[in-house]
Amino acid sequence: MMFRSANTASNVSFKAAVCMTIAMAFFATMGIFIRLSSETLHTLEIVFFRNALALVFFFPFIAKNGLAVLNSKRKKLYGARALINVTGMAAGFAALTMIPLAEATALSFTAPLFATFAAAIIFGEIIRIRRIIALMLGFLGMLFILQPGVNEISTGSILAIINAVTIAITVLIVKKLTNTERPEIIVIYMALFQTPLALIPAMFFWKWPDLMTWVWLIALATAGTLGHLFYTKAIQLAEVSQMQPIEFIRLPIVAGLAFFLFGEIPTFWTWVGGAIIFSATAYVTHRESKLSKTS
Known part of the structure; x- marks a missing residue:
């Protein structure tokens, strides 16, 4: 019986790891499709189509379950999340068109670090010494990538960091929402609120996509939606702290794709800083998981 239980747990962990790996592969390709779409479209248009096309994916779900399934008393929180997320998405998408994809990916890993700081400021969570040291090391890694004093910090790098900050804040909002939603x-509400929000600024730069750009946009929305579905499944099967190390696979996938498609070669310091x-x-996530179990 004990061996059967151990085998079952092992199978679940393996399935979770496979789901997380697939999710990271989908997320890695998003940067490629954003870069390709940006050859003919403004960043703000890409943000709009990313949300609008994602919304289309959920029409069958809404048709099957009816509009009543969307009843919620937390629409203000959804609205706040959408506004922050659209801002971050615009910054992140723009960054992917300005700096090497591997650098943008490495900087995105700082999001959980910013989330820890935000949780301390907003919710008064206590950050103990070991997590403080881990946070300091994380931001040291960011400095390795940016190398201020050696290189001028580019607009693209700043936008990538802004994106990481907005991701951190939206993660905290989602944690609140998952208590009842x-x-x-x-x-669905993310796409529902963000589509009109993204449309307003996109209209100032409007240009209808050509056929090939439609392909990239549909691929972008598909990769984003499937990535979120596989990610959600992975963290349903296993703890976030267990799955966190697999997220690093995004960096070599992005680096490989960027090299073959755009001839980009990540710097040595991008790898060091990213690691x-x-x-x-990963350590911060592990500590938070342990603390939540003991509290």
Whole structure:
């Protein structure tokens, strides 16, 4: 019986790891599709189409379950999340068109570090010494990538960091929402609120996509939606702290794709900084998981 239980747990962990790996592969390709779409469209248009096309994916779900499934008393929180997320998405998408994709990916790993700081400021969570050291190491990794004093910090790098900060804040909002809301409803409301918000600024730069750009946009929305579905499944099967190390696979996938498609070669310091940031993030996530179990 004990061996059967151990085998079952092992199978579940393996399935979770596979789901997380697939999710990271989908997320890695998003940067490629954003870069390709940006050859003919403004960033703000890409943000709009990313949300609008994602919303289309959920029409069958809404048709099957009816509009009543969208009833919620937390629409203000959804609205706040959408406004922050659209801002971050615009910054992140713009960054992907300005700096090497591997650098943007490495900087995105700082999001959980910013989330820890935000939780301390907003919710008064206590950050103890070991997590403080991990956070300091994480931001040291960011400095390795940016190399201020050696290189001028680019607009793209600043936008990538802004994106990481907004991700951190939206993660905290989603944590609040998951107390009462179903995961699929949270994702639907994200697209439902963000589509009109993204349309307003996009109209100032409007240009209809050509056929090839439509392909990239549909691929972008598909990769984003499937990535979120596989990610959600992974963290349903296993703890976030267990799955966190797999997220680093995004960096080599992005680096490989960027090299073959755009001839980009990540710097040595991008790898070093990315590894330091990710190690610090994994430790912070692990500590938060342990503390939540003992509290």
